[in-house]
Amino acid sequence: MNKVYKNAKEALxxxxxxxxxxxxxxxxxxxxxxxxxxxxxxxxxxxTCISNNAGVDDFGLGLLLQxxxxxxxxxxxVGENDExxxxxxxxELEVDLIPQGSLAERCRAGGAGIPAFFTPxxxxxxxxxxxxxxxxxxKAHILEHALEADFAFVKAWKGDRYGNLIYKGTARNFNPxxxxxxxxxxxxxxxxxxxGELDPYFIHTPGVFVQRIFQGSNYEKRIxxxxxxxx
Amino acid sequence: MNKVYKNAKEALxxxxxxxxxxxxxxxxxxxxxxxxxxxxxxxxxxxTCISNNAGVDDFGLGLLLQxxxxxxxxxxxVGENDExxxxxxxxELEVDLIPQGSLAERCRAGGAGIPAFFTPxxxxxxxxxxxxxxxxxxKAHILEHALEADFAFVKAWKGDRYGNLIYKGTARNFNPxxxxxxxxxxxxxxxxxxxGELDPYFIHTPGVFVQRIFQGSNYEKRIxxxxxxxx
Amino acid sequence: MLNKNQIAQRIAQELKDGxxxxxxxxxxxxxxxxxxxxxxxxxxxENGILGMGAFPFDGEEDxxxxxxxxxxxxxxxxxxxxDSSVSFAMIRGKHIQLTVLGAMEVSENGDxxxxxxxxxxVKGMGGAMDLVASADNIIVAMMHTNKRxxxxxLKTCSLPITGVKCVNKIVTNLAVLDIENGAFRLLxxxxxxxxxxxxxxxxxxxxxxxxxxxxxxxxx
Amino acid sequence: MLNKNQIAQRIAQELKDGxxxxxxxxxxxxxxxxxxxxxxxxxxxENGILGMGAFPFDGEEDxxxxxxxxxxxxxxxxxxxxDSSVSFAMIRGKHIQLTVLGAMEVSENGDxxxxxxxxxxVKGMGGAMDLVASADNIIVAMMHTNKRxxxxxLKTCSLPITGVKCVNKIVTNLAVLDIENGAFRLLxxxxxxxxxxxxxxxxxxxxxxxxxxxxxxxxx
Numbered sequence: 001m002n003k004v005y006k007n008a009k010e011a012l013x014x015x016x017x018x019x020x021x022x023x024x025x026x027x028x029x030x031x032x033x034x035x036x037x038x039x040x041x042x043x044x045x046x047x048t049c050i051s052n053n054a055g056v057d058d059f060g061l062g063l064l065l066q067x068x069x070x071x072x073x074x075x076x077x078v079g080e081n082d083e084x085x086x087x088x089x090x091x092e093l094e095v096d097l098i099p100q101g102s103l104a105e106r107c108r109a110g111g112a113g114i115p116a117f118f119t120p121x122x123x124x125x126x127x128x129x130x131x132x133x134x135x136x137x138x139k140a141h142i143l144e145h146a147l148e149a150d151f152a153f154v155k156a157w158k159g160d161r162y163g164n165l166i167y168k169g170t171a172r173n174f175n176p177x178x179x180x181x182x183x184x185x186x187x188x189x190x191x192x193x194x195x196g197e198l199d200p201y202f203i204h205t206p207g208v209f210v211q212r213i214f215q216g217s218n219y220e221k222r223i224x225x226x227x228x229x230x231x
Numbered sequence: 232m233n234k235v236y237k238n239a240k241e242a243l244x245x246x247x248x249x250x251x252x253x254x255x256x257x258x259x260x261x262x263x264x265x266x267x268x269x270x271x272x273x274x275x276x277x278x279t280c281i282s283n284n285a286g287v288d289d290f291g292l293g294l295l296l297q298x299x300x301x302x303x304x305x306x307x308x309v310g311e312n313d314e315x316x317x318x319x320x321x322x323e324l325e326v327d328l329i330p331q332g333s334l335a336e337r338c339r340a341g342g343a344g345i346p347a348f349f350t351p352x353x354x355x356x357x358x359x360x361x362x363x364x365x366x367x368x369x370k371a372h373i374l375e376h377a378l379e380a381d382f383a384f385v386k387a388w389k390g391d392r393y394g395n396l397i398y399k400g401t402a403r404n405f406n407p408x409x410x411x412x413x414x415x416x417x418x419x420x421x422x423x424x425x426x427g428e429l430d431p432y433f434i435h436t437p438g439v440f441v442q443r444i445f446q447g448s449n450y451e452k453r454i455x456x457x458x459x460x461x462x
Numbered sequence: 463m464l465n466k467n468q469i470a471q472r473i474a475q476e477l478k479d480g481x482x483x484x485x486x487x488x489x490x491x492x493x494x495x496x497x498x499x500x501x502x503x504x505x506x507x508e509n510g511i512l513g514m515g516a517f518p519f520d521g522e523e524d525x526x527x528x529x530x531x532x533x534x535x536x537x538x539x540x541x542x543x544x545d546s547s548v549s550f551a552m553i554r555g556k557h558i559q560l561t562v563l564g565a566m567e568v569s570e571n572g573d574x575x576x577x578x579x580x581x582x583x584v585k586g587m588g589g590a591m592d593l594v595a596s597a598d599n600i601i602v603a604m605m606h607t608n609k610r611x612x613x614x615x616l617k618t619c620s621l622p623i624t625g626v627k628c629v630n631k632i633v634t635n636l637a638v639l640d641i642e643n644g645a646f647r648l649l650x651x652x653x654x655x656x657x658x659x660x661x662x663x664x665x666x667x668x669x670x671x672x673x674x675x676x677x678x679x680x681x682x
Numbered sequence: 683m684l685n686k687n688q689i690a691q692r693i694a695q696e697l698k699d700g701x702x703x704x705x706x707x708x709x710x711x712x713x714x715x716x717x718x719x720x721x722x723x724x725x726x727x728e729n730g731i732l733g734m735g736a737f738p739f740d741g742e743e744d745x746x747x748x749x750x751x752x753x754x755x756x757x758x759x760x761x762x763x764x765d766s767s768v769s770f771a772m773i774r775g776k777h778i779q780l781t782v783l784g785a786m787e788v789s790e791n792g793d794x795x796x797x798x799x800x801x802x803x804v805k806g807m808g809g810a811m812d813l814v815a816s817a818d819n820i821i822v823a824m825m826h827t828n829k830r831x832x833x834x835x836l837k838t839c840s841l842p843i844t845g846v847k848c849v850n851k852i853v854t855n856l857a858v859l860d861i862e863n864g865a866f867r868l869l870x871x872x873x874x875x876x877x878x879x880x881x882x883x884x885x886x887x888x889x890x891x892x893x894x895x896x897x898x899x900x901x902x
Contacts (some may be wrong), residue, residue, distance in 0.1 A: 001699070001700045001722040001723075001724065026509040026510075026528070026530075026532075026546070027509075027528065027532040028525075028532075029509070029525060029526060029528050029532070030526065052546070075586060076586050076587060076588050076589070077585060077586040077587070077588035078584070078585060078586050079585035079586065080532075085583075085584065085585075088584060089581065089582075089584070095584075097584070097586045097587060099587055099589070099590075099591035099592045099595075100508065100546070100550065100587070100588050100589040100591075100592060101508075101546075101549075101550025101553060101554055101589060101591075101592030102591075102592065103546075104545075104546035104547040104549070104550050105343075105345070105547055105550060107547070108547040108771070109348075110775075111771060111775045111777075112336075112770075112771035112774055112775045113350070113351065113771070113773075113774025113775040113776060113816055114336070114348050114349060114350060114774065115349050115367035115368070115370075115372055116348065116349050116365075116367065117340070117345050117347065117348035117349070118345065118346050118347050118348070119344070119345060119554065119592075119595075120344065120554070120595040120596055121554065121591045121592040121595045121596070122587075122591045122595065123595060123625075123626060124573075124623065124625065124626035125591060125622065125623050125624060125625065125626075126578075126622050127587070127591060134347075136346035136347065136376075137346070139346075141346055145367075157526075160760055161760070162724070162733070162760040164760060164762050166432070166433075167432075168432065168526045169432065169524065169526040169527040169543060170507075170509050170510050170511060170526060170527055170528055170529075170543060171525075171526040172510055172543060172544070172545050173509050173510055173545060173546050174545070174546045175545070176545040176547075177545060177546060177547045180771060180775060180777075194759075195759040195760030196759030196760060199433075200733070200757050200761040200762050200763050201397075201398075201399065201400065201403075201763050202397075202430075202433040203762035203763070203764070204545075206732045206762035206764055206768070206772070207724075207732065207760070207762060208702050208724070208726070208732055208772050208777045208778070209772075209777060221525035221526070222525065223523065223525045223528075223534060224528070224532035225528070225531060225532045225533040225534065226523055226534055227517045227523075227533040227534050227535070228517050228518055228519060228520040228521075228522075228523055228534065229516060229517045229518070229519060229520070230519070230520055231519050231520070232479070232480050232502040232503075232504065257729040257730075257748070257750075257752075257766070258729075258748065258752040259745075259752075260729070260745060260746060260748050260752070261746065283766070306806060307806050307807060307808050307809070308805060308806035308807070308808035309804070309805060309806050310805035310806065311752075316803075316804065316805075319804060320801065320802075320804070326804075328804070328806045328807060330807055330808075330809070330810075330811035330812045330815075331728065331766070331770065331807070331808050331809040331811075331812060332728075332766075332769075332770030332773060332774055332809060332811075332812030333811075333812065334766075335765075335766035335767040335769070335770050336767055336770060338767070339551070339767040341555075342551060342555045342557075343547075343550075343551035343554055343555045344551070344553075344554025344555040344556060344596055345554065350774065350812075350815075351774070351815040351816055352774065352811045352812040352815045352816070353807075353811045353815065354815060354845075354846060355793075355843065355845065355846035356811065356842065356843050356844060356845065356846075357798075357842050358807070358811060371846075388746075391540055392540070393504070393513070393540040395540060395542050399746045400744065400746040400747040400763060401727075401729050401730050401731060401746060401747055401748055401749075401763060402745075402746040403730055403763060403764070403765050404729050404730055404765060404766050405765070405766045406765070407765040407767075408765060408766060408767045411551060411555060411557075425539075426539040426540030427539030427540060431513070431537050431541040431542050431543050432543050434542035434543070434544070435765075437512045437542035437544055437548070437552070438504075438512065438540065438542065439482050439504070439506070439512055439552050439557045439558070440552075440557060452745035452746070453745065454743065454745045454748075454754060455748070455752035456748070456751060456752045456753040456754065457743055457754055458737045458743075458753040458754050458755075459737050459738055459739060459740040459741075459742075459743055459754065460736060460737045460738070460739060460740070461739070461740055462739050462740070
């Protein structure tokens with residue numbers, strides 16, 4: 001069982017224009033930088049991207065937005081990106097905004113064979129329009145459906161050839177839930193290690209969810225808000 | 232913020248007859264031995280116990296069954312226990328048998344504010360009787376509701392005074408999901424450690440889910456099926 | 463009249479020992495600087511932190527350790543990191559005792575609007591809709607009026623709402639108010655601010671009963 | 683006629699490199715002993731293991747490391763441990779390529795019964811209902827007839843069922859059969875067993891087309 005690919009180019013074989021993709025990360029933290037670069041390189045278009053954010057103007061998914069490769073974004077927060085806002089307000093870009101917790105849970109549901117679930121988030125708002133409402137214990141909930149993707153791209157800290165992954169700090173965020181919801185899940189890792197090096201008691205993403213893995217390179221890891229104090 | 236209690240006796244203050252309890256463990260692996268002993272000591276009755284299994288005749292929840300402290304069991308598998316089968320077949324004990332995955336997911340849902348979800352498990356069987364059926368992508372699913380408990384008792388390997396927990400091997404099983412679903416969650420640990428000793432990247436149960444924690448004692452850790460090979 | 467730091471300071475007086483607290487972006491973030499002595503609270507950040515600490519020292523910042531506002535942060539001893547689905551399990555499952563967030567508008571029945579200005583601004587709701595739909599204890603931190611001097615405490619929200627009947631308390635630059643039976647109840651005045659000024663700045667129904675005390679801030 | 687080990691051995695021929703496999707209690711567990719050379723599969727145990735290994739050496743058994751049959755086991759390099767909700771996320775989410783389990787009855791349309799004998803035996807379904815409701819590839823390992831000599835391959839299950847139209851393949855002591863359009867299709871005979879014997883031991887509709895080959899087992 002060897003899921004290792006040489007690089008992003010090989011690991012993205014089969015990704016096509018018009019597909020639905022999931023991309024892990026929160027802001028620019030924990031995003032699959034190598035996969036995004038390769039998507040740009042491939043020049044694919046009409047993509048539907050499920051990602052909590054849309055990057056910034058010149059990094060992350062912002063790169064694909066600039067090149068008009070994205071037809072539709074499914075996200076919870078897309079601030080920090082002027083080009084995005086412009087395309088959305090002008091109608092060039094379809095956008096489905098989803099409460100962050102519902103987004104995470106819908107991805108988890110997709111991976112876990114749960115086709116739909118009830119949540120209170122968004123009841124009484126635009127988000128609930130057209131959705132079934134049901135009361136539980138006197139409280140209103142709306143029915144939300146699972147999300148799945150043709151490809152899910154996640155970024156991990158370390159991984160092995162079985163696809164087991166661990167994440168560093170808050171670079172975890174959406175990566176583990178999206179890893180479960182791709183028909184094909186591609187993991188890029190900072191360090192590819194030998195099976196057995198990762199402690200089996202402390203695996204964040206068990207390998208069963210990952211179909212392809214490669215060691216990424218040239219991580220930029222850009223910081224959006226550098227906030228520090230002085231000693 | 233200090234959630235540490237001296238022992239099971241103190242940590243179980245407020246548990247009363249007639250309450251609904253969750254108890255972690257799979258078979259006899261990872262069961263909250265100290266809490267179960269204290270429940271027996273307290274002599275509480277009419278308990279509803281949510282637990283994947285019911286222990287064996289003379290250990291685990293079997294101890295409470297022997298003393299007729301349990302009114303109702305909500306479980307997925309209750310073999311290995313003659314007294315249980317006798318009480319159930321004679322009608323002395325109410326039993327709600329639930330597919331194991333639905334049991335785990337219903338506990339998770341209880342802790343996660345998801346009141347109900349659809350699952351394919353049990354469709355077309357006795358388990359689906361009286362439950363809403365809905366088709367997604369042509370496949371039948373049934374609606375299952377969240378489970379919650381007045382108290383959840385879980386057993387972990389190590390924990391700190393914030394309630395952060397890690398589990399050893401397959402003693403993890405139902406413990407993390409049940410830890411989230413107790414109005415009051417009591418964790419018994421083999422070793423209570425100082426905050427900071429547990430690596431924050433590798434916490435299995437974040438402390439927010441745990442209200443009380445104590446270091447247990449005299450763990451028997453009985454093995455049901457000792458299977459070995461010779462060197 | 464309070465400045466932003468004083469609004470945060472007043473909100474911090476509401477904290478109780480042992481609480482888990484989610485702070486939104488902006489004024490709410492400042493609340494962390496004013497935790498009263500003798501109590502311990504843990505801050506949750508919805509991108510996956512419990513036990514969020516101070517900003518890192520210059521040079522020690524880590525791109526892989528940010529809060530929900532995308533700021534570099536540190537962890538306190540006893541912290542835990544988790545994924546987004548677990549984070550919102552905590553929020554939806556009511557494991558967080560207090561949520562503090564900003565708002566563009568609040569209505570007298572407790573509706574809140576803070577995610578969208580149709581045709582002008584659409585940054586998205588982020589985690590706000592999950593938070594306001596689930597939390598039992600929500601404090602809004604905001605200016606009493608907008609830049610054009612118009613009240614942000616309204617009869618009905620004019621902007622698309624984030625949640626329905628969910629706000630419990632509001633702390634503004636002018637006052638502390640509770641939402642009670644479809645009205646704002648005035649609890650405290652900011653230092654030097656009169657009941658009349660508050661009344662004039664409040665469009666929604668305002669209940670004023672008895673003497674309204676001036677709020678106490680332990681300013682150094 | 684096959685013994686239990688040979689049934690397991692025949693099922694092991696169905697394994698493909700890279701598959702994740704869930705083995706039920708009883709005969710299915712034995713399949714792990716016959717993984718063909720040159721292929722690698724990972725065994726999932728629904729109590730929370732991926733990469734389950736052999737039984738431990740005497741003296742090295744650990745009460746905190748068991749499989750779904752409550753047997754002490756070990757982990758292979760590259761194994762992962764997880765909680766019950768994650769385990770069934772794998773199962774329900776169709777991330778497991780093959781499920782092998784035992785049965786008391788299978789019907790010609792693929793229904794399976796293996797969890798309850800009303801009034802007599804009620805051990806519970808454990809994870810079986812989740813497995814059969816979700817898996818795309820289910821092989822049943824069982825004796826062709828029960829202790830009273832009655833067929834276990836029926837027109838309709840007489841016992842409460844575990845799942846509907848879910849079984850794909852059956853390997854018994856007498857034969858290998860697929861479920862196809864509401865009938866059992868005979869694929870292979872056990873060594874020394876005639877088509878007639880299989881026909882006599884099968885109550886449900888049995889399709890026999892062409893020559894039915896004898897199964898090949900690489901017995902040492």
